[in-house]
Amino acid sequence: MNLKDIHRRFDLGRSFYFLWCGESMAVVGTTMMGFALGVWVYSHTGSAVAFTNVILAATLPAIIFLPLAGGLADRISHRVIIVCCDVSLALLLLGIMALLWLDRLEPLHLYIFNCLASIVAAFRKPAYQAAVNTIVAPEKFTRASGLISISKNVSALVAPQLAGIIMAKAGLVMILGLNVVTFCSGTLLVIKAFSHVRFAPEPRHGVGKEPVLRSVLDNIASALKFFSVGHLMAWLLVYTVVRNALLSLATVMMTPLVLSTMSSQMLGMAYTWSALGGLFGAGLLVLIGHPRKLMALVGVADLLLAACVVSLGVVSHPVAYCALAFFAISAACVADACVSSLWMHKIPGGNRASVFALINMLTIAATSLVIFVGGLLVDHWFQPALAPDGRYADSIGLWLGVGAGRGVGLLFVVAGGLFALLPLGVLLYGPMRRLAETQPQPQTIQASDSPSVNAL
Structure with missing residues (x-):
């Protein structure tokens, strides 16, 4: 196989690679943050229940908001949703950093943070999954899925060890600061990825005059159908x-x-x-x-x-x-x-x-x-x-x-x-x-x- 064939096989488009790199940075940052928050809570409380509550707070709220998030992502530009979610999470991280800096951070604050972050992720994930369809040719979906899986496994391999080293040397505040940087950098990459892509929802009868909430509910019903x-x-x-x-x-x-x-x-x-x-x-x-x-x-x-x-x-x-x-x-x-x-x-x-x-x-x-x-x-x-x-x-x-x-x-x-x-x-x-x-x-x-x- 020559270089031309290799380039053709892996040419998924610049937009996909920008989006993939931005998502990979977000995955690494999220994995590091989850590991660090769990360690911080357990080391400050010594309670296994408190530790599991951190995990539950980061997952269960998404169940309630995912249907609404999916319907909204079918109505609004994927780029807008992803960028807004990344900016929102960065602001939440800055709030936790401020509490930590003032020595007022408590486990309850992290439960609230994880709940809010879970809701943000509920809106972000369907938009990202649907966005891959918009910028990758159908015959290359499998290869794109493989690359996305690679970034997840690299994160699982590297992020916990890296977070452990940083926690030992510089504490939780450094982990949170790095997360702000990764989410902001990822946002720039997402904007670049969609710079040549226009969101064009599938035309439907009367959908342009419907209220946003009604359209979202219609999309949820269509998903069930x-x-x-x-x-x-x-x-x-x-x-x-x-x-x-x-x-x-x-x-x-x-x-x-x-x-x-x-x-x-x-x-x-x-x-x-x-x-x-x-x-x-x-x-x-x-x-x-x-x-x-x-x-x-x-x-x-x-x-x-x-x-x-x-x-x-x-x-x-x-x-x-x-x-x-x-x-x-x-x-x-x-x-x-x-x-x-x-x-x-x-x-x-x-x-x-x-x-x-x-x-x-x-x-x-x-x-x-x-x-x-x-x-x-x-x-x-x-x-x-x-x-x-x-x-x-x-x-x-x-x-x-x-x-x-x-x-x-x-x-x-x-x-x-x-x-x-x-x-x-x-x-x-x-x-x-x-x-x-x-x-x-x-x-x-x-x-x-x-x-x-x-x-x-």
Whole structure:
């Protein structure tokens, strides 16, 4: 492959790369901030409940506002929403910095900050997801999704370590200051990305004379209708929500699984290898480009993910944990990028942000529920049953072992085994397996200077 071919394969347009770089800076800053705020709260309170409240405050408010945010993003320019959200978050950060500087910062302030930041993110994310459609040619959606996945995994690999070093040397105020810089810089890159793109909503009867709120509600209703009309898209929604919930459950429960028998250093190694696996999987998909049978690839990758999750519940050796974490996240990233590409192809132009918002809302709700139920199962059923004198000690315990951490191991086995039924169903059901080969929805967002997306 010569340089010309490489340039053609990776030419997603300058606008996308500006937008991607701006989003990557925001992801790194957000990851560093989340890590630093959690450390600050736990170090000042010593309470695990206070620590988990920080996480819940940063996620749950988004569930309420995501539908409204998606409808608004289908009515208003994506650039305006993203820039306003970045500026709002920078102002919130300056407020926290002022409280910290005056030595008046308390955990309650961080709960409020995380709630407000979650609402801002609820408006920003659907606009960003829909914006990628406006500046990337359809045949390059998969490669764009792979690049977005790379930035997320680089952030997961680098940001916590970097935040830990900065916290130790300069404290929380430096982390917050860097976040202000990253969000402001990202805003400039977003403005540059959209400098040649004009927002042009899909024309509808009478929509120009409708009040904004009425139009937003209509977009939300259209998003719901999109899933009620086509059963294949409804199944893809179920598949997306369930797989994301399982991946989040495995990621969260990896901590008690490893720490029950090993050190925190070993846990850090497992997460490092999982992030490297994410980079490998996303990089592989970027090199492949746009596979013809996207959904079949998703099914195979998720079968590998399910097998790795089950195996993580069985093994107990450090090398096995790292290897399985690597392959699990590699497979997950391949499937994630392919599913994202499918959504970008299938969602109609006038309702992209609304549909993305609905997907994100259901994913957050399902993930919170699955993690909560998983914790209850481990504490009140699986772990007591796999104690040395427990109910399953002489049956399942002969296979999984008994004692500390084996309840979490059983959760991994059960969750991975149940999840494997979904990709098996995809591979066996022809219409779902061939979903990517059906006619995509027409694109309705156009560039201002040229009808060709590639010209951007």
